[in-house]
Amino acid sequence: MNAGPKHYFTHLPDNLPCLFESGLLLMSNDKPAFFISDAHLGIECPGYDARGRNLAAFLQELRGRAGSLFIVGDLFDFWVEYAHAIRPVYFNVLHHLRNLIETGTVVHYLAGNHDFALGPFLRNTIGMHTYFDHLELVLQGKKLHLHHGDGLIAGEAGYRVLRSFLRNPVLQACYKLMHPNIGVPLAKFFSGSSRHLFTRRCSEDKLAAYRNEARKLLSRGSDIVIFGHSHHAELLRLDGAIYCNTGEWIRRYTYAKLEEGELTLWEYFSDKPTQPFVGSSGEK
Ligand SMILES: [Mn+2]
Numbered sequence: 622m623n624a625g626p627k628h629y630f631t632h633l634p635d636n637l638p639c640l641f642e643s644g645l646l647l648m649s650n651d652k653p654a655f656f657i658s659d660a661h662l663g664i665e666c667p668g669y670d671a672r673g674r675n676l677a678a679f680l681q682e683l684r685g686r687a688g689s690l691f692i693v694g695d696l697f698d699f700w701v702e703y704a705h706a707i708r709p710v711y712f713n714v715l716h717h718l719r720n721l722i723e724t725g726t727v728v729h730y731l732a733g734n735h736d737f738a739l740g741p742f743l744r745n746t747i748g749m750h751t752y753f754d755h756l757e758l759v760l761q762g763k764k765l766h767l768h769h770g771d772g773l774i775a776g777e778a779g780y781r782v783l784r785s786f787l788r789n790p791v792l793q794a795c796y797k798l799m800h801p802n803i804g805v806p807l808a809k810f811f812s813g814s815s816r817h818l819f820t821r822r823c824s825e826d827k828l829a830a831y832r833n834e835a836r837k838l839l840s841r842g843s844d845i846v847i848f849g850h851s852h853h854a855e856l857l858r859l860d861g862a863i864y865c866n867t868g869e870w871i872r873r874y875t876y877a878k879l880e881e882g883e884l885t886l887w888e889y890f891s892d893k894p895t896q897p898f899v900g901s902s903g904e905k
Contacts, residue, residue: 653688658868660673762882823851
């Protein structure tokens with residue numbers, strides 16, 4: 622068994638049902654896999670406050686059905702992990718993630734540009750597998766490449782510098798010296814995205830740039846590339862391979878499902894059955 626390149630996997634507990642080969646995580650679980658991103662929990666979006674409740678209900682529905690759940694970043698609008706404090710607004714979703722894990726689903730959490738400081742509480746207490754960059758794996762016979770999507774396209778050089786600064790462990794440790802009653806509101810202020818999160822549209826140019834990045838990854842041998850971040854759900858077939866963006870869980874609750882090697886895009890509703898996703902999540 623080969624441990625593979627370190628940068629793919631920052632945490633792999635003993636109970637993960639996988640094998641390594643040439644740096645790829647080979648999952649041995651054949652039940653459907655689910656992919657979600659960008660709920661930005663913890664930030665007030667007037668009119669969209671039901672998303673945490675609905676996400677908890679969705680997680681309950683996955684119990685016994687999902688072999689794995691992949692959170693492709695920005696589940697929380699920010700994540701500051703204190704040793705002795707949990708933010709109450711996150712509790713319900715964390716509780717349902719833990720329940721999901723206890724009933725046999727393997728939950729993987731890729732850092733986003735808002736929730737990059739994933740810590741030991743998520744791994745050891747909740748039981749998720751956390752990743753700080755992209756993740757490559759083989760699942761149901763398909764080679765998948767997952768990435769939140771931040772810092773990938775041209776014009777993000779400034780952000781990439783900021784990204785490495787914010788991810789500095791010394792800086793993060795210093796930040797946590799502040800009492801949570803100060804550190805949490807301050808992080809909320811820095812995150813500061815409440816207004817544009819539900820009005821923002823990813824420009825066509827940017828969407829084209831993400832698709833182009835996906836094309837490059839697909840040309841290097843991946844069968845399926847999955848990003849989040851743009852908040853624009855889509856599933857495109859590119860030369861026989863697939864690029865999927867998981868969309869968001871603010872205005873529309875979109876998710877991807879991989880079942881028997883087939884990837885499909887769905888929309889969850891709290892008051893009617895789940896449906897195949899149609900239209901664009903970038904439109905109201
Ligand atoms: Mn993002």
